[in-house]
Structures are given as structure tokens and as C-alpha cells.
Amino acid sequence: MRRRPNVLAGFGSLVWLVLVGLPLYVLLIATFRTRADYSTEGPLSLPKHWTLQNYLTDLSTGFGQDFLNTLTVTAGVVAIVLLVVPPLAYAIVRARGRATGWVFRLFLLGLAIPAQAVIVPMFFVISKTGLYDHLLGVILPTAAFCLPVCTLVLTGAMRDISPELYEAMAMDGASPARMFRQLVLPLSKGGLSSITVFAALQAWNGFLFPLILTQSDSTKVITLGLYDFQTEHGVDVPGLLSAVVLSMLPVFVVYLFARRALVQGLTGVGGK
Amino acid sequence: MTRATGRGAVATRPGLVWAVPAAVFFGMFALTPLLLVAVLSFTSWDGIGDPHFNGLDNWTALFHDPVMLQSVWTTLLLTALGVVTQTPVSILIGVWAAGKQRNRAVLSAVYFVPLLLSATAVSVVWRAVLDPNFGVPAQLTWLFGDGNLLGTKSGAIGVLTFVGVWQFTPLHALIYQGGARAIPQVLYQAAAVDGAGRVRQFLHITLPQLRNTVITSVILMVVGGLTTFDTVLILTQGGPGTDTTVTSYYMYQKAFKSFDFGTGSAIALVLVVVATLISLAVVRLSGYDRMRGTAEGL
Numbered sequence: 001m002r003r004r005p006n007v008l009a010g011f012g013s014l015v016w017l018v019l020v021g022l023p024l025y026v027l028l029i030a031t032f033r034t035r036a037d038y039s040t041e042g043p044l045s046l047p048k049h050w051t052l053q054n055y056l057t058d059l060s061t062g063f064g065q066d067f068l069n070t071l072t073v074t075a076g077v078v079a080i081v082l083l084v085v086p087p088l089a090y091a092i093v094r095a096r097g098r099a100t101g102w103v104f105r106l107f108l109l110g111l112a113i114p115a116q117a118v119i120v121p122m123f124f125v126i127s128k129t130g131l132y133d134h135l136l137g138v139i140l141p142t143a144a145f146c147l148p149v150c151t152l153v154l155t156g157a158m159r160d161i162s163p164e165l166y167e168a169m170a171m172d173g174a175s176p177a178r179m180f181r182q183l184v185l186p187l188s189k190g191g192l193s194s195i196t197v198f199a200a201l202q203a204w205n206g207f208l209f210p211l212i213l214t215q216s217d218s219t220k221v222i223t224l225g226l227y228d229f230q231t232e233h234g235v236d237v238p239g240l241l242s243a244v245v246l247s248m249l250p251v252f253v254v255y256l257f258a259r260r261a262l263v264q265g266l267t268g269v270g271g272k
Numbered sequence: 273m274t275r276a277t278g279r280g281a282v283a284t285r286p287g288l289v290w291a292v293p294a295a296v297f298f299g300m301f302a303l304t305p306l307l308l309v310a311v312l313s314f315t316s317w318d319g320i321g322d323p324h325f326n327g328l329d330n331w332t333a334l335f336h337d338p339v340m341l342q343s344v345w346t347t348l349l350l351t352a353l354g355v356v357t358q359t360p361v362s363i364l365i366g367v368w369a370a371g372k373q374r375n376r377a378v379l380s381a382v383y384f385v386p387l388l389l390s391a392t393a394v395s396v397v398w399r400a401v402l403d404p405n406f407g408v409p410a411q412l413t414w415l416f417g418d419g420n421l422l423g424t425k426s427g428a429i430g431v432l433t434f435v436g437v438w439q440f441t442p443l444h445a446l447i448y449q450g451g452a453r454a455i456p457q458v459l460y461q462a463a464a465v466d467g468a469g470r471v472r473q474f475l476h477i478t479l480p481q482l483r484n485t486v487i488t489s490v491i492l493m494v495v496g497g498l499t500t501f502d503t504v505l506i507l508t509q510g511g512p513g514t515d516t517t518v519t520s521y522y523m524y525q526k527a528f529k530s531f532d533f534g535t536g537s538a539i540a541l542v543l544v545v546v547a548t549l550i551s552l553a554v555v556r557l558s559g560y561d562r563m564r565g566t567a568e569g570l
Contacts, residue, residue, distance in 0.1 A: 012365075013365070016361070017382065020438070026401050080297070084293045088295070090286055091288055100288060103288070110302055112547045113306060113548075114499035114520075116523060117547065120533050120536045121308035121309045121312055121537070123319070123527075124312065124323075125304065140301050143301075144300075147302070175284065176287070179286075205392070205393075227396075230399070241396075241400060244397060248388055
């Protein structure tokens with residue numbers, strides 16, 4: 001069946017392209033300007049002299065350290081999530097009994113706990129346990145707040161494994177642990193990459209927990225670096241925006257190579 | 273679920289032990305703080321010494337605090353504006369992107385970029401773009417007038433709403449894209465045979481079929497809207513005056529700027545209660561109930 005081209009939708013999508021594209025254009029172009037050029041020429045024109053100085057300055061003024069800290073936090077969060085969520089999802093999908101349902105409901109309830117709601121007691125717990133201003137003090141709560149969504153996504157993936165496969169393995173005398181290793185993990189690869197991507201993105205872009213739970217330069221993460229940059233050198237827009245570009249560079253590279261996993265990870269966030 | 277096939281082979285099942293590590297971890301770092309916030313809301317605590325119980329003091333003070341009441345209204349207003357603006361845009365983009373042409377895939381890839389940026393980065397970029405002296409408004413005076421958008425109440429609320437659309441539409445468009453792809457093509461073919469045009473098809477097939485998706489998406493927007501924090505902190509600092517002081521930002525100010533952690537906890541508890549009520553609505557309306565129903569006969 002032939003359809004006429006949808007002029008209205010085409011026009012609408014163009015408007016949206018401008019709305020998304022314009023700030024991204026300003027963001028990218030500004031990073032190649034000098035400060036003087038930015039304030040005299042405005043954000044829309046092309047720079048008179050292209051320069052990489054903004055990036056070099058960012059990297060030499062502590063942004064490299066922020067970068068490493070964020071990387072550490074991200075790795076830690078992903079490690080915790082991959083360690084505890086798969087067994088949990090396996091239990092929720094396969095274990096018998098009323099308690100299983102309660103566990104699942106508990107984690108579903110966690111979906112609605114906003115981080116802001118627990119930030120004061122989190123500060124209390126973290127400072128009483130001596131983890132204040134340690135990266136571990138950021139990693140633990142960030143990972144905990146990734147659990148509900150990751151659990152939801154992974155149980156969804158594990159439910160798709162057919163019961164016949166479990167039965168076949170049971171006939172061979174396989175234990176639950178062996179079924180987990182040889183059946184469940186290999187067959188939920190898609191779900192596993194989705195939760196990895198989601199947890200990594202959350203950790204990489206996290207702001208509230210680092211803001212509240214760290215204070216020194218040695219534990220500063222990128223998002224906090226951007227915030228401090230803005231409050232301290234608000235006039236150096238090219239320097240600030242190149243820091244923004246640096247902060248999203250790794251995510252963007254992952255996006256280029258693993259768009260499918262990323263998109264699926266994020267669609268999973270929205271519930272299925 | 274069927275327990276076994278003909279020959280009576282019942283697969284061995286894992287015990288609930290498998291859930292213990294995650295449950296303990298989650299209990300320590302998400303549920304304990306949640307209980308603790310209720311306790312702390314009946315104390316006065318400066319963040320350094322030990323908390324002291326002070327009964328209902330925080331609550332009575334909050335109840336008479338004009339800024340608290342104003343912040344609740346501002347939060348509700350921004351949440352409502354978020355839902356009203358983000359929903360139609362994301363439905364349109366999502367349904368459009370559900371089509372199959374090549375250019376849609378390319379454009380969708382561009383549309384998706386805001387999702388990769390942290391809320392901090394989004395706010396920083398928009399603050400630079402909208403700066404009245406050095407930003408875009410200074411160059412496009414025909415569009416923006418004197419351009420100090422963040423200097424007035426309506427301007428600041430408008431900017432926060434707009435930045436919300438910019439930031440969250442891609443996620444919701446993705447959700448709608450998935451929903452739209454699941455609509456059976458037969459419905460459209462039948463409608464086309466009956467002579468229904470594109471607009472009628474959209475109104476009479478697409479929208480009704482997306483009902484459940486709309487519910488999920490709207491509830492996510494509401495929870496997100498109630499807890500907006502980063503954008504307010506960076507774009508407006510709650511200003512001008514207290515015009516954009518949303519509840520979560522007010523909590524942050526009370527606790528971490530005025531070192532009144534008891535009051536901060538009370539404000540946080542208000543957020544928890546509202547968010548929990550909405551979470552129950554999520555479970556009720558979005559079909560998670562039915563999903564659970566398929567789980568081992570619960």
C-alpha cells in the first residue's frame with residue numbers, strides 16, 4: 001500500500017531537529033573559540049581562529065583527576081550491579097514460595113524512591129561509617145539506586161527463557177547453580193548488557209550523591225567538576241563547554257559502537 | 273505456569289538464598305535510609321554532633337512555612353507543565369520514529385543525543401546558550417526581546433519546562449516508539465480500506481492503542497517532575513527570589529546549606545510519601561500486577 005509522504009510530520013521533525021541541534025552546535029563550536037572570540041562574536045558564528053587550548057587547559061587543571069574518579073565510580077557501580085542483580089533476578093524468576101513475590105515487590109517499590117528523599121539519612125549513614133569523602137561512599141548508594149530498574153529489566157529478560165530448557169537440564173541432574181551458569185547467564189546476555197549500560201550511564205552522569213557525599217578535589221567526579229567550574233569561572237564559557245564535551249565523550253563513543261544496547265537499556269528504564 | 277511436561281520432570285529450583293546479597297545490600301543503602309528519614313524528621317541535627325528528638329517541632333514549623341507551601345505549588349506546577357508539554361511532543365516523535373525509512377533511523381540517532389548528557393551538562397549548556405549577554409538571546413533579539421529569561425518568574429518557569437522537554441522527550445519518545453511498533457498493522461490497513469486519512473488513523477487507532485504506554489510514560493514524568501533538582505540548582509538556584517524553589521531544592525537548602533537536617537528530613541518525607549503513592553499507582557495501572565501474575569503463580 002503506497003502512502004503519501006507525511007508533510008506535517010516531516011515539518012515537525014525538522015523543527016525538533018533545530019531544537020536539539022542548535023544547543024549542540026553552540027556547545028561544540030564554542031569549545032574551539034578563544035574566550036575573547038566568544039564574547040565578541042557571540043555563540044552562533046563560526047570561530048575566527050580555531051583553537052584546542054580550551055581542552056588542553058581543562059585537562060591540565062584537574063579535569064583528568066575528575067575523569068579517573070568518575071571512571072572508578074562507574075566501574076565500581078557496574079561491578080556491584082553485575083554481582084548481585086543476576087542471582088536476584090534468577091531467584092525472582094525461578095524460586096518457589098510467597099517470599100519471592102515479596103522480594104520482587106520490595107524492589108519494585110524501590111523504583112519510586114527518589115534519591116533526594118533519602119539523601120539526608122544517606123549523609124548520616126555514610127558519615128557515621130567513615131565513608132564520607134571516599135569514592136566507595138559514592139559507589140555504594142549509586143549502585144543501590146540502580147538495583148530496582150536493573151532487576152526489573154533482567155527479570156524481564158530471564159522470564160523469556162523457556163521452562164523446557166530447565167527441565168532438560170534437570171533431567172541431566174544439573175544443580176540450580178549449574179543451570180544459572182550454563183543456561184540463565186548465556187541466554188540473558190541482552191538483558192545483562194542492558195543493565196550494564198544503564199548502571200554505567202547512571203554512575204557516569206550521577207550528581208546528587210557526589211555533591212552531598214564528597215568534598216575534596218581528590219574525590220571530585222566530572223559532573224561535580226562541571227558544577228564547580230560553572231560557579232567559580234562562570235565567565236569562561238568555552239572552557240566550561242569543552243569540559244562538558246570531554247565529560248560526554250566516552251558515553252558518545254559507546255553510543256556510536258553500541259547504540260542498540262544503549263537504546264534497549266534506556267527503553268528498559270521506561271518499563272516494558 | 274505449567275509445572276512439568278508429560279513425563280513429570282520437575283526442574284530443580286534455586287532457593288531464596290540467591291536473593292540475599294542483593295536484598296541485604298538494597299536494605300542497607302536504600303531501605304534503611306528510608307526508615308531513618310522518618311526518624312530524623314522528629315529530631316534536630318546540625319550534621320556534626322548527634323541528633324536530638326524534638327517531637328513535632330520540624331513539622332509544625334514546616335506547616336507554617338510560606339516557602340514550603342510555595343515550593344509544593346511550584347513543584348506541582350512544574351510537574352504538570354512537564355507532563356502537558358512532554359507528552360504530545362514525545363507521542364508525535366515516537367510514532368513518527370516507529371516508521372521504517374532510513375532517514376528516520378539517522379534522525380532518531382541525533383534526537384537521542386540529549387539522553388547521553390548528564391542533567392548537570394544539560395543545565396550548564398542551556399545556561400550558556402540562554403545567557404542574556406553572551407548567549408543566543410543577545411543575537412536573536414527579534415525573538416527574545418531583552419532576553420533575560422531567567423530573571424522573571426514566568427521566564428524561569430518557562431525555561432525549566434522547556435529544558436525538561438529538551439532533556440526528557442527522547443526517553444519518552446523511545447517508549448512511545450516501542451508502543452507504536454507493537455500496534456498491529458492490520459488495524460491501519462482496515463482503516464485505510466474504509467477511507468480513513470492519516471489524522472483519523474492517528475486519532476482512532478494509534479492513540480487508543482497507546483493508552484497503556486501513555487499511563488507508564490506519564491507516571492514516569494510525574495515522578496521525575498516531583499524530584500527535579502539538578503536543573504533548578506544550576507539554572508536558577510531557586511530564583512528569582514523563591515519563585516522556582518521546588519520542594520527538593522528547598523530540602524537541599526535546609527539540610528545542606530542551613531545545616532537544619534531535621535527539617536530537611538521532614539521535607540524529604542513529604543517527597544517519599546507522594547512518590548510512594550505514585551509508585552503504587554504505577555504498579556496498579558501499568559500492568560506490573562499482571563506481569564507478577566505470570567511469575568510462578570503468585
